Amino acid sequence: MRARFTTEEIAAAALGIVDAEGLNALSMRALAAALGTGPMTVYNYVADKEGLEELVVAAVVAQVRLPDPTDDWRHDAYAIADAMWRGIRAHPAAIPLVLTRRTLSATGFAAADALIAALTRAGLADRDRLAAFHAVLGFVVGAAQAELAGPLTRGRDAADAAARIGSVAAGTYPNIEALAKVATKMSVDEDFDRGLRMLLDGIATRRSDPAVPPGRDSRRPSSRRV
Numbered sequence: 001m002r003a004r005f006t007t008e009e010i011a012a013a014a015l016g017i018v019d020a021e022g023l024n025a026l027s028m029r030a031l032a033a034a035l036g037t038g039p040m041t042v043y044n045y046v047a048d049k050e051g052l053e054e055l056v057v058a059a060v061v062a063q064v065r066l067p068d069p070t071d072d073w074r075h076d077a078y079a080i081a082d083a084m085w086r087g088i089r090a091h092p093a094a095i096p097l098v099l100t101r102r103t104l105s106a107t108g109f110a111a112a113d114a115l116i117a118a119l120t121r122a123g124l125a126d127r128d129r130l131a132a133f134h135a136v137l138g139f140v141v142g143a144a145q146a147e148l149a150g151p152l153t154r155g156r157d158a159a160d161a162a163a164r165i166g167s168v169a170a171g172t173y174p175n176i177e178a179l180a181k182v183a184t185k186m187s188v189d190e191d192f193d194r195g196l197r198m199l200l201d202g203i204a205t206r207r208s209d210p211a212v213p214p215g216r217d218s219r220r221p222s223s224r225r226v
Helices: 007-021 028-035 049-062 073-089 092-100 107-120 126-148 158-169 174-183 188-204
Strands: none
Touching: 007 028, 007 049, 007 092, 028 049, 049 073, 049 092, 049 107, 073 092, 073 107, 073 126, 073 188, 092 126, 107 126, 126 188, 158 174
16 A cells, blocks of 8 residues: 655655744644644654654755765865755754754765765875764854854844844953954855865865875874773
């Protein structure tokens, strides 16, 4: 017997609830109503609320439009990270789940796999490639969180948020106040662009010895901390 709903349809409906009404509105009953069925039917597809939240994350990631790979790893890593950032920003209410939930969906792995492939073409040693992947992924998610989920940014544009931060810091934290003034004159897109390019420039300096094939770690750890 053919399944009434696909996993993708359930995930899309769950994400639609979060987008429209926020995370607190997400429940098995709300999902059932959105699908036009009963709550017990939903349990045939999703075991519990945790599984439902994982589907929401998978739906966010699945909407990321990945660029075709080129022979320029840095260009590809930038394009993938930028696509991921824009995909997360498109669903601000789902950001807490993106931060705290990992998806076991193969669809959800596509962006991460593409980023790893780009970093592999950079000729990084294994440990550097892992660290670079975590650094880029952390930068993307952190940038989205800072813009859309920060205590002084919610419901305000970036320039207004920066001005408020500078006002709070004035007279007590001069470095924050000075940098906040710079932030009022820089768009969110330019800030992300500069930060990502700086990060990738740093990663490029970690290329392995040319004599070592990409993916092989030429350095051994001097010690291990237990």
